[in-house]
Amino acid sequence: MSDITKQSLTELVENIKNKKISSTDVTKGFIERSEKSGELNAYITDDFSSALDKAKKFDQKPNFNLKLPGIPMAVKDLFCTKNVKTTAGSKILNNFVPTYESTVTKNIWNEGAILLGKLNCDEFAMGSSNETSFFGNVQNPIDKNLVPGGSSGGSASAVAGQLTPITIGTDTGGSIRQPASFTGTVGLKPTYGSCSRYGIVAFASSLDQAGPMAQNVKDCALLQEVISSYDPKDSTSIDFKRNEYSKELSNNIKGKKIGIPKEYRVDGMPKEIDDFWQKGIQYVKDCGAETIDISLPHTSYALPTYYIVAPAEASSNLARYDGVKYGFRARGENLIDMYEKTRSEGFGAEVQRRIMIGTYVLSSGYYDAYYLKAQKVRKLIKNDFDEAYKKVDAILTPSTPSSAFKIGEKTNDPVSMYLNDIFTVPVNLAGLPAISIPAGHDSKGYPLGLQIIGKAFDEQNILNIAFAMEEKISFKNQINDWWIK
Amino acid sequence: MDKVSKKNSEYLINRKDNQYEVVIGLEVHAQVLSESKLFSTSATKFGAEPNTQVSLVDAAFPGMLPVINEFCVKQAIKTGIGLNAKINKRSVFDRKNYFYADLPQGYQISQFKDPIVGEGKVILDMPDGQKEIGIERLHLEQDAGKSIHDLDPQNTFVDLNRSGVALMEIVSKPDLRSPDEVSAYIKKLRSIMRYLGTCDGNMQEGSLRADVNVSVRTKGSKEFGTRCEIKNVNSIKFMQMAIEYEANRQVDLIEEGKSIDQETRLFDTKKNETRSMRSKEDAHDYRYFPDPDLLPLEVSDEFVNELKNNIPELPDDKKKRFIDEFKLSPYEANILVSDIDTAKYFEEVVAKMGKNKDMKLAVNWITGELFAVLNNKNLEISQSPVSAKNLAILVNLIKNGTISGKIAKTIFELMLDGDKDPQKIVEEKGLKQQSDPKAIEILIDKIINDNREKAIEYKQGKEKLFGFFVGQAMKASGGKANPQLINEILKKKL
Amino acid sequence: MSIDLKTIKHISKLSRISVDEQRAKKLAGDLNSIFDFIEKLNELKTDNVEPLTSVAETTLKLRSDEVKSENIREQIIKNSPQDNKDYFVVPKVIE
Ligand SMILES: [Mg+2]
Numbered sequence A: 001m002s003d004i005t006k007q008s009l010t011e012l013v014e015n016i017k018n019k020k021i022s023s024t025d026v027t028k029g030f031i032e033r034s035e036k037s038g039e040l041n042a043y044i045t046d047d048f049s050s051a052l053d054k055a056k057k058f059d060q061k062p063n064f065n066l067k068l069p070g071i072p073m074a075v076k077d078l079f080c081t082k083n084v085k086t087t088a089g090s091k092i093l094n095n096f097v098p099t100y101e102s103t104v105t106k107n108i109w110n111e112g113a114i115l116l117g118k119l120n121c122d123e124f125a126m127g128s129s130n131e132t133s134f135f136g137n138v139q140n141p142i143d144k145n146l147v148p149g150g151s152s153g154g155s156a157s158a159v160a161g162q163l164t165p166i167t168i169g170t171d172t173g174g175s176i177r178q179p180a181s182f183t184g185t186v187g188l189k190p191t192y193g194s195c196s197r198y199g200i201v202a203f204a205s206s207l208d209q210a211g212p213m214a215q216n217v218k219d220c221a222l223l224q225e226v227i228s229s230y231d232p233k234d235s236t237s238i239d240f241k242r243n244e245y246s247k248e249l250s251n252n253i254k255g256k257k258i259g260i261p262k263e264y265r266v267d268g269m270p271k272e273i274d275d276f277w278q279k280g281i282q283y284v285k286d287c288g289a290e291t292i293d294i295s296l297p298h299t300s301y302a303l304p305t306y307y308i309v310a311p312a313e314a315s316s317n318l319a320r321y322d323g324v325k326y327g328f329r330a331r332g333e334n335l336i337d338m339y340e341k342t343r344s345e346g347f348g349a350e351v352q353r354r355i356m357i358g359t360y361v362l363s364s365g366y367y368d369a370y371y372l373k374a375q376k377v378r379k380l381i382k383n384d385f386d387e388a389y390k391k392v393d394a395i396l397t398p399s400t401p402s403s404a405f406k407i408g409e410k411t412n413d414p415v416s417m418y419l420n421d422i423f424t425v426p427v428n429l430a431g432l433p434a435i436s437i438p439a440g441h442d443s444k445g446y447p448l449g450l451q452i453i454g455k456a457f458d459e460q461n462i463l464n465i466a467f468a469m470e471e472k473i474s475f476k477n478q479i480n481d482w483w484i485k
Numbered sequence B: 001m002d003k004v005s006k007k008n009s010e011y012l013i014n015r016k017d018n019q020y021e022v023v024i025g026l027e028v029h030a031q032v033l034s035e036s037k038l039f040s041t042s043a044t045k046f047g048a049e050p051n052t053q054v055s056l057v058d059a060a061f062p063g064m065l066p067v068i069n070e071f072c073v074k075q076a077i078k079t080g081i082g083l084n085a086k087i088n089k090r091s092v093f094d095r096k097n098y099f100y101a102d103l104p105q106g107y108q109i110s111q112f113k114d115p116i117v118g119e120g121k122v123i124l125d126m127p128d129g130q131k132e133i134g135i136e137r138l139h140l141e142q143d144a145g146k147s148i149h150d151l152d153p154q155n156t157f158v159d160l161n162r163s164g165v166a167l168m169e170i171v172s173k174p175d176l177r178s179p180d181e182v183s184a185y186i187k188k189l190r191s192i193m194r195y196l197g198t199c200d201g202n203m204q205e206g207s208l209r210a211d212v213n214v215s216v217r218t219k220g221s222k223e224f225g226t227r228c229e230i231k232n233v234n235s236i237k238f239m240q241m242a243i244e245y246e247a248n249r250q251v252d253l254i255e256e257g258k259s260i261d262q263e264t265r266l267f268d269t270k271k272n273e274t275r276s277m278r279s280k281e282d283a284h285d286y287r288y289f290p291d292p293d294l295l296p297l298e299v300s301d302e303f304v305n306e307l308k309n310n311i312p313e314l315p316d317d318k319k320k321r322f323i324d325e326f327k328l329s330p331y332e333a334n335i336l337v338s339d340i341d342t343a344k345y346f347e348e349v350v351a352k353m354g355k356n357k358d359m360k361l362a363v364n365w366i367t368g369e370l371f372a373v374l375n376n377k378n379l380e381i382s383q384s385p386v387s388a389k390n391l392a393i394l395v396n397l398i399k400n401g402t403i404s405g406k407i408a409k410t411i412f413e414l415m416l417d418g419d420k421d422p423q424k425i426v427e428e429k430g431l432k433q434q435s436d437p438k439a440i441e442i443l444i445d446k447i448i449n450d451n452r453e454k455a456i457e458y459k460q461g462k463e464k465l466f467g468f469f470v471g472q473a474m475k476a477s478g479g480k481a482n483p484q485l486i487n488e489i490l491k492k493k494l
Numbered sequence C: 001m002s003i004d005l006k007t008i009k010h011i012s013k014l015s016r017i018s019v020d021e022q023r024a025k026k027l028a029g030d031l032n033s034i035f036d037f038i039e040k041l042n043e044l045k046t047d048n049v050e051p052l053t054s055v056a057e058t059t060l061k062l063r064s065d066e067v068k069s070e071n072i073r074e075q076i077i078k079n080s081p082q083d084n085k086d087y088f089v090v091p092k093v094i095e
């Protein structure tokens, strides 16, 4: 059964439905591989024994009408899972066990999937390398001492390393697409409001979105159709007609107009990345689509805007972690002393840094200069996309300005770390869907991703473009299982 | 009910050389009458066991999100209409960020820049005439939980039952000038909201409380002085005491040549003084920003008009109608409309009295006998031992001459026990007024016969004796004879 | 733009995160480099631009006034750091 974990989600579903393999076989296969993968540090919490029980139960009374029949799956530890510890990668939530389930994970279990465990991530999803987790950094299966990206680093590593057939992450400024790019996997950030935020530990409410991470586009489409739902429990959830993305997936993108934004050719971008982007443009053309040069004039303002909006919202969202109701509490002489010590000891350095930035930009005397300004620029950035979409159906860019870097390489320079998200952040600010697909390797042999950005609610279109390109690219991830002893 | 008393003139604080005027603005927190909370589906009932009406949203568990209660929105708009205020079709919920043990989210969802209700006004009936008080705004926000400091020497206990309950914060303009006006203003707001059914106004249960902003200035000055905010005062009496203390404190400072710090103060009800809340000072920067978990609240014209069309008659209109339609005096009308239950009771009495009714008599019975009984027994009019229906019957019995006013009082006493029908009491006890002229004639003939000499004295001009004969006739009839008939017949016979 | 130690102390107070002198210095350095990069926004004139708070292309939906949550006190208090079956317990608040 050793090849089970090499199968894609689509194959596994097919084989389970045809009774070629059982849910127990599949679950065992991924558990065994996960157990040997300690060095990747992809898991914060495993739920293997109960996963196996559930798989056996499924096999006794299988329901093959479900979309994810008996499929085991590990998820980012930002999703609250009923009776399973949920930490958001933070000490302050160490030992927090929710009594409730996030809507997105509930949708997944309702389609027959089984929880394998909770995957490592940057603390409160704040990071681009998975180095800010209280539970230690995650290794990229591509190479030792290489970051998997972040914040959904554990998720990316687990999919690339085949510890789970598929997974979900969250993306606030690139946290699905950047790690997907770094690990040679596919990651989709859906339109804001497509997936419910109910039960997901909040980072920045106006930007956060859950999305699928997979080995291929079709798997990604299937999971997207499972997790996306209108949810009355989330006031920003949007009631629109959702497709059966995997069924309607098509590689025919002839005549589609793909925009190439000149502003993404940023200062100091390595030639290697530019060449890679050009190759991507060629793939699109090979598929019969047309490319059009476009302008997104406010692109370079996206990152500064993001580093006001996201920390501002985070500083408020994280105020609930005060040691009173749940999670870690430090001893204090009085209430205020307790708060200050709890939050000082409970949050890591990056989270504290962002809370401080957020507090500052909202504080009296600075609100207009920073927060209000950022919201206005956010409007300009969204206008840029609206303008562009009058001419094109989708936009093609690199996912990241570089391939994965070494662990520790950027930890002392927050700004250079933040620059990782330069291509992904504008998409969150504008609330658009975007997918990253692996499209090649750099000179070091590390994978690189291309990003396809769509119009709001146009997931089907970008999935189709990705699907068509995937065929032409025929990318192979070079994983040698270095971490398995 | 308004206790309109002595003629009230200006409220001024006098010092050696100066007279000071007090300027007061109120931020009233009124709990919205609703079954469930503003952003969660837990119950709002008063007096539940601690932490039994707390949902995951109210306790701010990770990943929990607010979803707004439509009824609370309607209640706020209705109140706005009752305050003659502008209804804003687009309003925004903001987060007010501060840390406190009974604020689980670390922020309160409130409305800062764009409230649901804009400027409006209320009219106060003061002894020296009407006074208009401007309303600055009304916004919706969440209540906090409750910290209990006296259950344990080392710890504070937190009950989140109230956390997330909808409040309307009604902010007045600084138009109030005396403790009496503050009292009248609170009573008026309370009255309007009770008419609308948007807040029960129960101050003991904390459904209505206020932050009181007080400043002073020399009489005639146009500029405002530095104000202090006295937080969370929960009775009219305390508000008045707090204003009195605070205004004098500020005047003393000015007289000593000192300046007043703009600060938040607390009213100590035991010591009857206000004092600075230093703990609040460093948290003054609330970092308001639009709540990204919510979208702007947009209401259509239809939505607002539907509410407007269903607004009940409010106290000011009712008062006007009582004066026009029932010919009541403004004073009487005021007493009857200020509390919705009193108005309801009165209108039911009026309805039950039927065509041939005596409005004055009904008013006198309600504000006289009935109020006295309620006062004595410490009852609300909604708990009245005598129903409106039976009071109406009693008034009609007096009006149509079946009983005298004096007998009516006896009957009223008997009605108190189990809301008895006065008609039945009259029959059972034979208290019917003697109105047969023949019978009264016989009775009077006998009395004149028995008191010949007095009758002669009367005829000779000693008119005072008339009263003596009336008394004798009454006595002889056991108090039941119709006094009017006695008068007529006596005049004829003597 | 320069964020000094006093400002760091002030925002650490506002955000209820205690920082010692050493951390405050490090934070000041980090925040200054981050704000240098943020200052780029000042290049843009935005006087006539409407601020964007949400990209959700929908209106706020209203729920009906029904009580749907029951008493889950045990669940709510279970995760709290200090044991008490009825209340959340915190160190004494000094007014
Ligand atoms: Mg106030």
Ligand SMILES: [Zn+2]
Pocket (backbone or CB within 6 Å): B029, B141, B169
């Ligand atoms: Zn308030």
